[in-house]
Amino acid sequence: MPENSSLENLLTETRSFPPSPEFAAQANAKAAMYDEARADRLAFWAEQANDLLTWKTPFTQTLDWSDAPVARWFADGTLNAAYNAVDRHVEAGLGDRVAIHFEGEPGDTRTVTYADLQRDVSRAANAIAALGVESGDRVVIYLPMLVESVVAMLACARLGAPHSVVFGGFSADALRSRIADAEAKLVITADGGYRRGAPSALKPAVDEALEGEGAESVQHVLVVRRTGQDTAWTEGRDVWWDDALESADVRHEPVWVEAEHPLYILYTSGTTGKPKGILHTTGGYLTQAAFTHKNVFDLKAETDVYWCTADIGWVTGHSYVVYGPLINGATQLIYEGTPDTPHRGRWWELIEKYKVSILYTAPTAIRTCMKWGEDIPAKFDLSSLRVLGSVGEPINPEAWMWYRRVIGGDKAPIVDTWWQTETGAIMISPLPGVTATKPGSAQVPLPGIVADVVDDEAHSVPDGGGGYLVLSEPWPSMLRGIWGDLERYKDTYWSRFPGIYFAGDGAKKDDDGDIWLLGRVDDVMNVSGHRLSTTEIESALVSHEIVAEAAVVGAADETTGQAVVAFVILRGEHADKAATEDGSAEVQTALRNHVAKEIGPIAKPRRILVVPELPKTRSGKIMRRLLRDVAENRTVGDATTLADSSVMDLISAGLAGPA
Numbered sequence: 001m002p003e004n005s006s007l008e009n010l011l012t013e014t015r016s017f018p019p020s021p022e023f024a025a026q027a028n029a030k031a032a033m034y035d036e037a038r039a040d041r042l043a044f045w046a047e048q049a050n051d052l053l054t055w056k057t058p059f060t061q062t063l064d065w066s067d068a069p070v071a072r073w074f075a076d077g078t079l080n081a082a083y084n085a086v087d088r089h090v091e092a093g094l095g096d097r098v099a100i101h102f103e104g105e106p107g108d109t110r111t112v113t114y115a116d117l118q119r120d121v122s123r124a125a126n127a128i129a130a131l132g133v134e135s136g137d138r139v140v141i142y143l144p145m146l147v148e149s150v151v152a153m154l155a156c157a158r159l160g161a162p163h164s165v166v167f168g169g170f171s172a173d174a175l176r177s178r179i180a181d182a183e184a185k186l187v188i189t190a191d192g193g194y195r196r197g198a199p200s201a202l203k204p205a206v207d208e209a210l211e212g213e214g215a216e217s218v219q220h221v222l223v224v225r226r227t228g229q230d231t232a233w234t235e236g237r238d239v240w241w242d243d244a245l246e247s248a249d250v251r252h253e254p255v256w257v258e259a260e261h262p263l264y265i266l267y268t269s270g271t272t273g274k275p276k277g278i279l280h281t282t283g284g285y286l287t288q289a290a291f292t293h294k295n296v297f298d299l300k301a302e303t304d305v306y307w308c309t310a311d312i313g314w315v316t317g318h319s320y321v322v323y324g325p326l327i328n329g330a331t332q333l334i335y336e337g338t339p340d341t342p343h344r345g346r347w348w349e350l351i352e353k354y355k356v357s358i359l360y361t362a363p364t365a366i367r368t369c370m371k372w373g374e375d376i377p378a379k380f381d382l383s384s385l386r387v388l389g390s391v392g393e394p395i396n397p398e399a400w401m402w403y404r405r406v407i408g409g410d411k412a413p414i415v416d417t418w419w420q421t422e423t424g425a426i427m428i429s430p431l432p433g434v435t436a437t438k439p440g441s442a443q444v445p446l447p448g449i450v451a452d453v454v455d456d457e458a459h460s461v462p463d464g465g466g467g468y469l470v471l472s473e474p475w476p477s478m479l480r481g482i483w484g485d486l487e488r489y490k491d492t493y494w495s496r497f498p499g500i501y502f503a504g505d506g507a508k509k510d511d512d513g514d515i516w517l518l519g520r521v522d523d524v525m526n527v528s529g530h531r532l533s534t535t536e537i538e539s540a541l542v543s544h545e546i547v548a549e550a551a552v553v554g555a556a557d558e559t560t561g562q563a564v565v566a567f568v569i570l571r572g573e574h575a576d577k578a579a580t581e582d583g584s585a586e587v588q589t590a591l592r593n594h595v596a597k598e599i600g601p602i603a604k605p606r607r608i609l610v611v612p613e614l615p616k617t618r619s620g621k622i623m624r625r626l627l628r629d630v631a632e633n634r635t636v637g638d639a640t641t642l643a644d645s646s647v648m649d650l651i652s653a654g655l656a657g658p659a
């Protein structure tokens with residue numbers, strides 16, 4: 001179980017905030033939903049699927065679990081995701097409703113209605129089809145936060161071509177390995193995007209990725225013009241987005257697909273070096289994305305302005321920027337840039353300007369704003385906010401209370417939503433208007449979701465006990481596997497406790513039976529709400545010529561949740577060189593840049609410690625727990641199972657020395 005001081009105070013937290021009668025009276029969510037779902041879980045989900053989506057062919061079977069752990073939901077129904085997100089709203093007379101208020105980092109704006117979206121998505125679908133993409137072909141999307149990013153995803157969905165969005169902060173190497181694994185036919189990118197006040201190029205990374213081995217499947221690159229910067233061009237392969245769309249027809253008949261047709265692949269870090277392509281399909285995924293978006297955020301599509309600050313490169317951007325909100329016909333804000341450009345009040349200024357009423361963000365962002373000081377948000381009118389969401393990592397009670405008081409004016413309910421790339425949609429969260437919220441706890445599985453905390457033998461722990469978070473029944477938006485590797489899917493999620501899904505998170509039940517998430521129990525780190533794998537960073541480090549061995553741990557960090565700390569053994573004379581002050585700085589820079597090149601800047605270690613040995617058990621397994629003690633400046637714990645118990649003394653002595 002992860003140990004740190006903020007978790008200590010989390011477990012003694014006893015405050016509780018019941019919903020106000022006014023909020024409860026108007027809330028979408030009702031307490032009766034829990035009973036209804038408990039009485040007949042499948043009937044409950046079938047009802048949601050019918051209420052929230054428009055089906056081309058209705059389904060007759062809700063769940064087929066005969067091939068467990070691969071689920072089939074609503075399998076004989078057909079539908080189209082883009083039609084559900086866009087066209088049907090226009091057909092219902094809502095074409096003039098704003099779908100997206102776009103604000104670029106430099107301050108340029110765009111207002112996109114559902115009718116605009118329908119034209120653009122149809123054009124893009126025609127343009128993408130003209131480049132040879134057919135139903136089932138994979139398209140990699142490598143874009144900043146732009147309207148075109150949403151359009152590109154929906155255009156793929158319209159064609160039945162699964163998209164695989166790669167976060168724009170990933171390196172060319174990381175992009176290439178994802179293109180290769182998905183065998184993508186098309187890459188959609190941009191010349192660049194605005195980042196901290198300057199244009200930042202994106203297309204060069206695509207060029208570099210495609211030069212390397214493994215990306216031969218790509219036939220074309222579609223390039224959105226955002227910054228207008230000089231862009232290298234490969235004739236015959238590269239096509240400007242604007243040119244392709246301009247000549248494309250504004251009408252496009254959506255490709256009706258079966259509910260289990262793949263909607264997207266999204267790569268995420270696991271416990272091994274190779275990222276996993278998490279596969280999501282159409283009907284079940286959209287049902288749960290829409291259900292949770294409507295009920296967890298209490299969305300009133302006619303009046304709310306919703307803002308989720310996540311990038312489309314992460315699952316939160318998929319479910320709560322693209323699919324959930326658009327399926328529900330919401331009006332939302334999309335902002336391209338960083339919270340501190342051109343000033344640290346930019347987010348609050350945007351909330352005031354667009355009268356944002358629902359805000360969904362990550363604890364890291366909240367803690368960063370706390371650090372900047374509450375006088376900054378105090379300068380803006382945030383009274384439009386009525387629901388606040390948190391996602392990505394455990395939120396400490398202090399940040400929760402600050403969020404509630406400073407941002408939410410002491411009245412907006414906070415929903416702390418636990419879920420994962422694999423779960424596709426929110427699984428554990430309070431329901432606003434129903435649940436009395438507790439600072440720091442995600443609390444209760446949503447109606448229709450069955451979660452538990454179990455011990456090593458898969459026994460449910462009593463209230464007050466701690467253990468591992470598991471999901472005991474299949475759910476509509478669950479992953480359908482790991483792209484191209486069914487065995488890895490079974491092994492990763494279904495082998496730790498046979499027959500139930502192992503989430504990889506530690507958790508505790510309080511005396512009321514509410515669930516408190518305690519962080520990962522495997523070798524996955526969570527840095528600023530981004531998932532990183534220790535082994536992936538270790539293999540990046542050892543791929544550098546001067547590194548003999550590496551071990552990476554996530555050390556507790558006040559702002560980012562965890563920070564990457566690497567312990568490296570250097571080869572031969574490099575170790576001596578690193579022992580000098582200049583040499584040490586040089587090694588640090590070289591290795592940090594190397595990790596940025598191999599994976600992306602987000603994976604750069606905060607600290608790199610050069611050590612003579614690594615603590616290993618007799619079977620050769622690195623004991624990261626002991627290294628975490630060092631990284632968090634704690635007394636080193638029990639080291640008796642080490643093959644050589646003097647190693648920790650050697651490491652500590654070396655670190656205390658002049659280097």
Ligand code: WTA
Pocket residue numbers: 268314315316390391392393394395416417418419420421422442503504505517518519520526529530531
């Ligand atoms: C963590 C992000 C505590 C958790 C949607 C999970 C959380 C991992 C919460 C998934 C939360 C996410 N409280 N921990 N509210 N939300 N996590 O795949 O460790 O990027 O396993 O999905 O983030 O990260 P992923």
